[in-house]
Every structure is written in structure tokens, then in C-alpha cells.
Amino acid sequence: MARWGLVIDLDRCTACQACVVACKHENNVPFSTPATAAAGRLMTWIQLVAVETPSHGAPTALPLMCQQCDRPPCTDVCPTSATYLNPEGIVAQIYPRCIGCRYCTNACPYAVKLFNWHTPEWPESMAPLKNPDVSVRPKGVVEKCTFCHHRLMRAREQARADGRELSSEDYVPACVQTCPAEAMVFGDLDDPNSEVAVLAASSRAFRWMEELGTRPKVVYLREGE
Amino acid sequence: MGDLHASAHDEYEAITQPVLTVGPLFNRWALGLGAVVLWAIFAWAWQLTFGLGETGLGRPIFWGLYITNFVFFIGVSHAGTLISAILRIVDAEWRRPITRMAEVITVLVLFFGVGNVVLDLGRPDRALNVILHPHFRSPLLWDIMSISVYLMASSFYLYLPLIPDIARLRDQTHGWRHRFYRRLSIGWTGTPKQWHRLERMIGIMAIVVIPIAVSVHTVVSWVFAMTIQPMWHSTIFGPYFVVGAIFSGIAAIIIAMAIVRKVYRLEKYLLPIHFNNLGLLLLVMACLWFYFTFAEHLTTWYGQQPHEVTVFNARVFGPFAPFFWLMVVTCFVVPFGILVNSRTRTVRWTVIASISVTIGMWIERFTIVVPSLSNPRAPIHTFTYVPSWVELSLMAGCFAAFALLYMGFTKLFPVIAIWELEQDAHAAAAVTADPVLAPRVEEA
Numbered sequence: 001m002a003r004w005g006l007v008i009d010l011d012r013c014t015a016c017q018a019c020v021v022a023c024k025h026e027n028n029v030p031f032s033t034p035a036t037a038a039a040g041r042l043m044t045w046i047q048l049v050a051v052e053t054p055s056h057g058a059p060t061a062l063p064l065m066c067q068q069c070d071r072p073p074c075t076d077v078c079p080t081s082a083t084y085l086n087p088e089g090i091v092a093q094i095y096p097r098c099i100g101c102r103y104c105t106n107a108c109p110y111a112v113k114l115f116n117w118h119t120p121e122w123p124e125s126m127a128p129l130k131n132p133d134v135s136v137r138p139k140g141v142v143e144k145c146t147f148c149h150h151r152l153m154r155a156r157e158q159a160r161a162d163g164r165e166l167s168s169e170d171y172v173p174a175c176v177q178t179c180p181a182e183a184m185v186f187g188d189l190d191d192p193n194s195e196v197a198v199l200a201a202s203s204r205a206f207r208w209m210e211e212l213g214t215r216p217k218v219v220y221l222r223e224g225e
Numbered sequence: 226m227g228d229l230h231a232s233a234h235d236e237y238e239a240i241t242q243p244v245l246t247v248g249p250l251f252n253r254w255a256l257g258l259g260a261v262v263l264w265a266i267f268a269w270a271w272q273l274t275f276g277l278g279e280t281g282l283g284r285p286i287f288w289g290l291y292i293t294n295f296v297f298f299i300g301v302s303h304a305g306t307l308i309s310a311i312l313r314i315v316d317a318e319w320r321r322p323i324t325r326m327a328e329v330i331t332v333l334v335l336f337f338g339v340g341n342v343v344l345d346l347g348r349p350d351r352a353l354n355v356i357l358h359p360h361f362r363s364p365l366l367w368d369i370m371s372i373s374v375y376l377m378a379s380s381f382y383l384y385l386p387l388i389p390d391i392a393r394l395r396d397q398t399h400g401w402r403h404r405f406y407r408r409l410s411i412g413w414t415g416t417p418k419q420w421h422r423l424e425r426m427i428g429i430m431a432i433v434v435i436p437i438a439v440s441v442h443t444v445v446s447w448v449f450a451m452t453i454q455p456m457w458h459s460t461i462f463g464p465y466f467v468v469g470a471i472f473s474g475i476a477a478i479i480i481a482m483a484i485v486r487k488v489y490r491l492e493k494y495l496l497p498i499h500f501n502n503l504g505l506l507l508l509v510m511a512c513l514w515f516y517f518t519f520a521e522h523l524t525t526w527y528g529q530q531p532h533e534v535t536v537f538n539a540r541v542f543g544p545f546a547p548f549f550w551l552m553v554v555t556c557f558v559v560p561f562g563i564l565v566n567s568r569t570r571t572v573r574w575t576v577i578a579s580i581s582v583t584i585g586m587w588i589e590r591f592t593i594v595v596p597s598l599s600n601p602r603a604p605i606h607t608f609t610y611v612p613s614w615v616e617l618s619l620m621a622g623c624f625a626a627f628a629l630l631y632m633g634f635t636k637l638f639p640v641i642a643i644w645e646l647e648q649d650a651h652a653a654a655a656v657t658a659d660p661v662l663a664p665r666v667e668e669a
Contacts, residue, residue, distance in 0.1 A: 109603065
């Protein structure tokens with residue numbers, strides 16, 4: 001079984017935020033206004049944050065989404081197993097089971113888990129553009145990046161219909177598909193020949209806050225050979 | 226013991242009289258507190274309709290007033306059962322008139338502790354999922370287990386010593402009260418066999434309840450300490466929270482005792498020595514609390530780990546400094562200053578110290594919950610958390626509902642265990658006259 005991972009090359013990233021927009025549309029993430037964002041209610045599964053990395057004078061813009069930890073601090077604390085690490089290494093959310101206690105949001109050191117403070121709303125003109133493959137989350141539950149899990153399910157169905165095994169090329173999240181600078185690479189970290197596995201093993205690779213023992217499967221690349 | 230029953234009937238009328246009569250003062254307070262509770266119910270309905278967005282919370286400050294209240298109320302619940310159990314086990318005779326008042330606080334306040342978690346849920350309609358889909362690695366589930374056990378044990382521990390007094394009221398009343406007490410007294414007639422059984426059970430429960438009580442607040446602290454967040458991930462949180470819980474618990478008993486004493490004119494039973502002795506206990510806890518707080522903050526500051534020290538600075542010098550220093554004053558400076566001096570260990574001043582401690586311990590819970598969340602490791606946008614009217618209304622409602630239920634209890638059951646007084650009147654008198662235990666008995 002695959003162990004899905006994402007590599008982001010910070011030297012290629014132009015901070016254009018196309019991934020942010022693609023993710024919002026793909027996953028039916030509701031809009032936020034500057035006022036709601038200021039109150040800490042910004043809904044976005046990816047955002048660019050300024051992070052100081054060693055060897056850099058100025059902070060680097062780092063696309064931050066769920067790091068899909070192999071040892072996630074958020075899943076341990078969930079009282080109902082509504083968030084859990086699935087066999088393919090994706091930290092999953094079961095929206096209909098979540099009681100909205102927000103323990104996982106507080107346990108996550110990356111602060112990437114979001115809470116639905118209100119019932120999500122879309123402008124009337126945008127309503128028909130919602131992705132039918134992704135459920136809209138009700139108020140009161142936690143959500144976050146799922147590596148576009150619905151795309152994985154669709155790819156698996158397609159592969160089964162074609163009578164073949166699922167391969168890494170069948171499935172890619174919306175952010176990776178969109179990135180114009182080709183700074184993002186997605187694939188199976190357990191396949192030693194895959195591009196992600198090679199990049200993740202390079203000397204340019206670092207995992208953010210890995211000193212906490214979270215073992216993230218989002219790997220960043222920075223300056224080096 | 227049975228024969229004491231009839232002869233002591235009049236002697237304890239001062240205790241039974243307030244139970245059976247309802248005065249205008251009670252009605253006025255009940256009405257006022259009832260109005261606050263109704264307003265809180267409206268606020269809750271508002272929050273249920275529009276969602277938790279009606280609070281002042283956001284990312285990354287996902288927890289605020291409700292969780293502060295949760296920790297505070299569960300802490301206060303250590304008032305009763307633990308204090309009463311410890312004093313019972315060490316045979317402190319002066320405990321007799323105060324144990325029940327303390328035990329009632331425990332049982333009632335636990336509901337508000339648990340209630341605040343429910344208020345904090347995004348989906349309270351799914352609260353039962355913690356039983357349908359339990360995840361035993363979550364400290365919240367440990368909490369649910371230990372608090373349920375504590376609630377059952379402390380309810381039982383409150384009820385057992387009530388039985389002889391319920392039987393006494395059964396024999397004095399008619400109508401619905403008689404039927405009510407008859408049912409609750411489960412056939413108590415005061416035979417030696419019944420007394421033997423009762424005292425044995427109370428003795429067992431007093432021991433059983435202590436480790437349960439300690440586990441409850443330890444597990445509450447672990448909700449924070451088991452995460453890896455700065456200034457939550459602390460090894461001393463278990464004992465630190467237990468000490469804080471007993472500390473705020475004793476303060477709550479003293480306040481309740483003073484109010485009951487004044488309103489129901491029980492000066493004959495609730496003597497200055499009780500305030501003096503509980504004041505001494507409060508003093509010990511104040512010193513312990515200071516020791517833990519000092520140890521916790523010194524190690525963090527000395528280590529200077531970047532994320533830890535960010536939270537430390539926010540708490541001690543930054544935006545939360547007014548709360549932090551007010552906490553140091555109200556939890557240590559004021560109670561220590563008052564209680565260290567035997568001249569100021571009077572009823573009035575012990576109560577002032579207790580009010581100060583109660584406020585301080587609430588602030589302590591707040592400065593543990595909010596500053597860590599306000600300073601996350603990830604450099605995301607943060608904001609200043611200001612509780613909304615919904616949160617403040619629900620907090621007021623919790624305190625009002627607690628007071629209302631406590632008042633209601635005093636109208637159904639005697640707040641002083643009558644049988645305990647008459648059972649060992651001689652021993653109690655002997656201790657009150659003891660020069661060591663009762664240094665300066667001043668009438669307040």
C-alpha cells in the first residue's frame with residue numbers, strides 16, 4: 001500500500017498562491033473576509049506563512065497545509081477517533097463523527113486544523129461551482145487538508161474498472177496539479193524509485209518541526225546543490 | 226442512638242427549621258438567580274442556533290472561557306469530598322458541622338464542570354459519540370471516565386451520611402415532604418445494625434473517594450500536559466492542578482460556610498474555630514500553590530527554549546501580565562498575609578482571603594489555557610481573545626445555577642449533619658476546648 005507524501009521546493013515556489021485558490025475550489029472551502037480572518041476565522045486548507053529557515057537571512061514563504069504526520073499529535077487526543085491516521089498515511093477526518101471539542105486543533109503544533117464556527121455560506125453565483133465529489137462540512141466540526149482524498153478514491157475506482165493496480169501517476173492533489181512553478185511533487189514515499197522519495201531523501205530536504213517527533217510526510221526543499 | 230432521636234428533637238431545631246420554611250429573602254434571591262439562569266439559557270439557545278462563532282474564539286485560540294470554567298469548577302469540586310474524607314479519616318472532630326456543606330459543593334459543581342465541556346462542543350448533539358466511538362488514547366476520554374466515577378462516588382458519599390437526617394425529617398413532616406423523605410430514607414429506623422452498616426460504608430467510601438478525587442484533577446491537567454504545546458507540556462501539571470483544586474475547594478467551603486452561617490443563623494454550630502482551622506489549611510495550600518507556580522515558571526524561564534519562553538513572556542511580562550500578577554496577589558499575597566497571622570484568622574478575614582483565592586484560582590486556570598494558545602509555534606495570524614456576551618452570559622448562568630441548586634438543597638436537607646453532631650457531642654466539645662486546636666476563639 002502506498003504511503004502518500006508531498007515535496008515542496010521552496011526555491012521554485014514563487015508564492016503566487018495558485019495552490020491556495022485551487023485547494024479552496026477543489027475542496028469546497030468557504031470564503032473568508034478580511035474581518036473574519038482578523039478574528040481568527042480564516043478558512044483555508046493551505047496558506048503561506050513566513051518561516052525563518054537556517055541559512056536564510058529573510059523569512060521564507062512556506063506553503064503550510066496539514067503535514068500528514070506519521071506520528072500525528074492530533075489523532076491521539078481525539079476522544080471519538082473522528083480524526084485518525086489511515087493505512088495510506090493520510091490523517092483523515094470523519095465529519096459526521098466529530099463532536100467539535102477542538103482538542104485536535106489545539107494539539108496540532110502546525111495549527112493547520114480548522115473549525116467551522118458558523119454554517120458555511122457561498123455567494124449565490126458561486127454555489128453551482130461547488131465540487132460534487134467533496135462533502136460540505138456542517139457547522140461545529142473540524143476540517144483540514146486530506147491530500148484530496150476524494151481524488152484518490154476516484155483514481156482507485158478507475159483503476160479497478162480498468163482492471164489494473166493503482167499507480168502513483170493516477171492520483172495527484174489539486175494544489176500539485178495547479179502549481180505553475182512545478183514546485184510541488186506528489187507520490188508514494190515508500191516507492192524508492194518515485195520522484196518524491198528521491199527528493200525527500202536529498203540533502204535539500206527538511207521536515208518542518210521534525211524535532212517534535214511528528215514525522216511529517218510533507219517535505220520541504222531549500223537551497224543546496 | 227435511636228433514643229437520642231426524640232430527645233434531641235428540639236435541640237437541633239436551628240438546623241431543621243431553615244429546611245422546612247421558606248422566607249422572603251430566599252424567594253427574592255431565587256427569583257434574581259433564576260432570571261440570570263433564564264438569560265443564560267437564552268444565550269445557549271443563541272449559540273446552538275448560530276454556532277460557536279458567537280463566542281470570541283478563533284484560530285489558534287480554540288479554547289477560552291468554557292474550558293477555563295471547566296477546569297475551575299472541577300477544581301472547586303475537590304472542596305467537598307476530598308476535604309471531608311481526609312478529615313473523617315484522621316478523625317478531626319471539628320469537621321462534623323462542615324462536612325456536608327462541603328460534600329454538596331462537590332456534587333453540584335461537578336455538573337457545571339462537565340456542563341462547560343458540553344457548552345464548548347461544536348456538536349453537543351453528538352456528545353454521546355464519546356461512548357459510541359470511544360478512543361481510549363485521548364485524555365478527554367480519561368477525563369470522562371474519572372469524572373463519572375467521581376460523580377457517582379461523591380453522590381453516594383453525600384447520600385450515605387444524609388440517611389439518618391432524612392429519617393429524622395421524615396418523622397417530623399407530613400404531606401409531600403413526608404413521602405419524599407420516606408422514600409429517600411430507605412427504611413432507616415436507627416437500629417444498631419443499621420448504624421454499624423452505615424458507618425462501615427461511610428468509612429469505606431471516605432477512603433475510596435480520595436484516590437478518585439486525586440485522579441480527577443490529575444487527568445484534567447493531562448488534557449493539557451499530554452499535548453506538546455509550550456507551557457502545557459509539563460510533568461508537574463498533575464500535582465500542580467490537584468494542589469490548585471484543593472486550594473480553590475477549601476476557599477469555596479469557607480465562603481459557603483460563611484453564607485449559610487449568616488443566612489440561617491447557625492453561629493452556634495459554625496464557630497470561629499472552623500474558620501480558623503480551614504484558614505490554616507488554606508494557608509498550607511497557598512504555600513504549596515506558590516511553590517508549584519514558582520517551580521513551574523522558574524524552570525521554563527531558566528531553560529529559555531524559544532517557544533516556551535514566548536509563552537512565558539506573554540504570561541509574565543506581556544499581554545497577560547495583568548492577569549498573571551493579579552493571580553499572584555490574590556492566590557498568594559492576600560491569603561498568606563491574612564492567614565499567617567492568628568489575629569486575622571477570624572471569620573471575616575478568612576472569608577476575604579477565600580474570595581481572593583477563588584478569584585485568583587479562576588484567573589490561574591485562564592492564564593494556563595489562553596496564553597499557550599495565543600502563542601502557537603506556527604507563525605500564523607493570532608488575535609486578542611475577548612469573550613463574547615454569549616460566553617459571559619453562560620458563565621454567569623453557571624454560577625447562578627450553582628447558587629440556586631445549593632439554596633434548593635438547603636431547603637430539602639439539613640446542611641449540617643445532625644446525627645454527626647449528636648453522635649459525638651462530647652468529643653466535639655472536648656476538641657473545641659482544646660488549647661492547641663482552638664487558640665483564640667473569638668466571636669465574630
